Amino acid sequence: MMKMFDLDQELKGVKRIAIAGHIRPDGDCVGSCLGLGLYLRENYPALEAVDLYLESVPERFRVLEGTETIRTSYPKETYDVFFSLDCGDIGRLGNAAEYLHTAGKVICVDHHISNHGFGDVQFIEPEASSASELVYLLLDDKKLSVNAAKALYMGIAHDTGVFQYSCTSSRTMEIAGKLIDKGFDFNELLDLTFFQKTYLQNQILGRALLESMLLMDGKCIISALRKKDLDFYGVTGEDLEGIVSQLRNTAGVEVAIFLYETAIQEFKVSLRSNGKVDVSRVASYFGGGGHVRAAGCTMQGSVYDVLNNLTLHIEKQLKAAEN
Ligand code: 5GP
Ligand code: MN
Numbered sequence: 402m403m404k405m406f407d408l409d410q411e412l413k414g415v416k417r418i419a420i421a422g423h424i425r426p427d428g429d430c431v432g433s434c435l436g437l438g439l440y441l442r443e444n445y446p447a448l449e450a451v452d453l454y455l456e457s458v459p460e461r462f463r464v465l466e467g468t469e470t471i472r473t474s475y476p477k478e479t480y481d482v483f484f485s486l487d488c489g490d491i492g493r494l495g496n497a498a499e500y501l502h503t504a505g506k507v508i509c510v511d512h513h514i515s516n517h518g519f520g521d522v523q524f525i526e527p528e529a530s531s532a533s534e535l536v537y538l539l540l541d542d543k544k545l546s547v548n549a550a551k552a553l554y555m556g557i558a559h560d561t562g563v564f565q566y567s568c569t570s571s572r573t574m575e576i577a578g579k580l581i582d583k584g585f586d587f588n589e590l591l592d593l594t595f596f597q598k599t600y601l602q603n604q605i606l607g608r609a610l611l612e613s614m615l616l617m618d619g620k621c622i623i624s625a626l627r628k629k630d631l632d633f634y635g636v637t638g639e640d641l642e643g644i645v646s647q648l649r650n651t652a653g654v655e656v657a658i659f660l661y662e663t664a665i666q667e668f669k670v671s672l673r674s675n676g677k678v679d680v681s682r683v684a685s686y687f688g689g690g691g692h693v694r695a696a697g698c699t700m701q702g703s704v705y706d707v708l709n710n711l712t713l714h715i716e717k718q719l720k721a722a723e724n
Contacts, residue, residue: 406522408539411508412445412482419480419504421454421497422532423488425638428594431455431462431471432556433486433510433532439467439549440540452478454497459639461594465555466548481505485520487532487556489513489690510535512560512568515681515690527692530573531560537576550583551590558591562646566694567676602640605631609644609659613651620655621715622648625704628662638669649673656680656715660707663699668707672696677722683714 412418420438422430438453445451453471462468475496483504485491488511491498501507501520509520512535514527529535533556540549557577561569564577581587598606605626613624624644631637641661648657656678660668670687672680673695680696687710689698700707 405524405538406508411506411522412441412448415481415505416448417450417452417478417480418448418482418484419450419452419454419478419497419500420484420486421488421494421500422486423493424456424495426455426457426459427642428462428559429531429533429556430487431458431465431468432552432554432559433536434484435465435467435471436533436549436553436556437484437486437536437539438470439552440545443546443549444541444544450478450480452480454500456495457639461597462555464590464593465552467552475499479503483507485509485511486536487511487513489516491519493690510539512692513681513690514692515685515696528568528570530566530568530570531557533557533560534573534576537580542579545580545583547583547585550580551585554580554585554587555590555594558587559595563591563595568692568694598643599640601634601636605634605636605640606644606647608634609641610647613648615651615654616712617716617719619653620719621658621712622651622654622656623658623660623708623712624648625659625668625708626661627704628664631661638663645671645673649675655719658708658711658715660700660704662704666701666703668700668702668704670698670700670707670711672711678715678718680715682718683711686714687711 420434422434441451483501507520508522510524512529533553609624645659655675657673659671663669674680679693681691684696684698687698
């Protein structure tokens with residue numbers, strides 16, 4: 402565990418701040434960036450700028466107040482402090498990395514086991530449920546507004562699969578309790594951002610489940626979607642979140658692999674494990690990263706090449722775990 406830092410100390414004399422998260426932003430990424438951004442805007446009136454950058458803001462997250470201030474383009478700016486949140490490496494910051502390179506100071510707050518550490522100030526705790534949980538630890542609860550609390554709660558809830566995954570600790574639950582004490586409709590928030598799917602999202606989920614296959618005596622489940630399938634249903638990568646978790650929920654399955662085609666001979670890979678296999682090791686081998694039980698990467702080749710390469714590594718780990 403890396404030591405937490407003192408936010409006031411780090412922000413002494415600072416005027417301009419940028420906050421960014423990883424590409425293809427998920428709930429924790431949006432929640433942690435927005436939560437910290439709102440808190441800084443509300444409590445540090447001397448700051449001249451607190452600019453938030455994300456590659457995109459998926460529609461379902463728009464229910465959070467403040468998402469309209471998130472920038473998805475990257476004008477020429479320089480900052481005193483650059484916060485990298487929920488991001489395991491600089492490459493995953495996408496275009497926001499240019500502000501990191503010119504910033505006076507870089508602060509990295511993250512919970513990916515594959516994060517080797519970057520930035521002048523680092524608060525990296527792989528055991529933490531989420532970046533949002535770590536952001537909460539940096540803030541003074543008394544000064545936290547309901548809108549900032551809502552954003553952090555959403556981040557924690559999403560990265561724990563609504564408090565179901567093993568990354569959920571008693572500290573996670575305590576923090577979630579403190580956040581809901583601020584008074585917001587958490588039931589509605591999770592319905593709108595986590596559980597509810599559009600009709601087309603459900604259709605493509607159904608398609609992925611229908612076409613899935615079991616390998617390794619039922620211990621590994623795979624499913625792949627081609628670009629033409631995504632085009633047929635009119636969906637994009639954002640609409641596919643949750644499919645890999647649903648695959649993992651199959652009885653007897655240790656590892657779930659879900660891929661979708663992003664370009665010719667290129668696939669975005671999502672991996673989930675029940676704990677026997679460290680999928681972050683597999684993803685890291687192919688240039689990605691993540692956590693023991695949830696990881697991802699991008700791979701080149703035919704769907705068969707990609708699956709063959711992945712399953713080789715998974716089978717090796719499964720065999721080692723069984724011996
Ligand atoms: P997902 O499968 O939901 O896209 O991602 C699962 C986890 O793996 C997340 O924590 C995410 O940050 C990480 N991850 C997914 N894709 C990549 C990737 O291409 N590179 C790295 N470093 N991490 C990834
Ligand atoms: Mn996260």
